[in-house]
Amino acid sequence: MYQNSEGFVKGLYIANKDKTRSSKDAISLDEGGVIGDKFYGKKIERSVLIASLDSYKIAQENGIEAHHGSLGENILIDINPYGLSLGDKICIGEVELEITHNCTLCQSLSKVDGKLPEVLKDDRGIFSKVVRSGTIKKDDKVVISQKESV
Numbered sequence: 001m002y003q004n005s006e007g008f009v010k011g012l013y014i015a016n017k018d019k020t021r022s023s024k025d026a027i028s029l030d031e032g033g034v035i036g037d038k039f040y041g042k043k044i045e046r047s048v049l050i051a052s053l054d055s056y057k058i059a060q061e062n063g064i065e066a067h068h069g070s071l072g073e074n075i076l077i078d079i080n081p082y083g084l085s086l087g088d089k090i091c092i093g094e095v096e097l098e099i100t101h102n103c104t105l106c107q108s109l110s111k112v113d114g115k116l117p118e119v120l121k122d123d124r125g126i127f128s129k130v131v132r133s134g135t136i137k138k139d140d141k142v143v144i145s146q147k148e149s150v
Helices: 053-061 108-112
Strands: 002-015 021-024 026-030 048-052 075-077 089-092 095-102 126-132 134-137 141-147
Touching: 002 026, 002 134, 048 053, 095 134
Parallel strands: 048 075
Antiparallel strands: 002 021, 002 075, 002 141, 026 134, 048 126, 089 095, 089 141, 095 126
């Protein structure tokens, strides 16, 4: 049995080989992850990073100015997915993603602000893998299917 939550895509990003990030109106995904992203096909269990607007709000509340995309996310959504468990599903447009684990903090966050890794230690994002390929566009509906506790 699953309980559902709904929201919308607020931003889409890819990591470029030159270590910059690009904002996109749409991204295509398959079993290798986000097509065109520098991490495509490398670590399938970590192929898609999803972050919430809540992460940016937490940063702002702690006096940190972070621009959307700077947390390394591929998909920015307006609902909080951080309480999801391994195997929970997120459907966005025609794409289905499966949660693989919480995002670990990395030193790249320190480049945004030295306090950011500590401030977002539990709220940076979640990793997922692609279960059903397709295209995601800004403003696509996000449906989270979370297993209900029995």
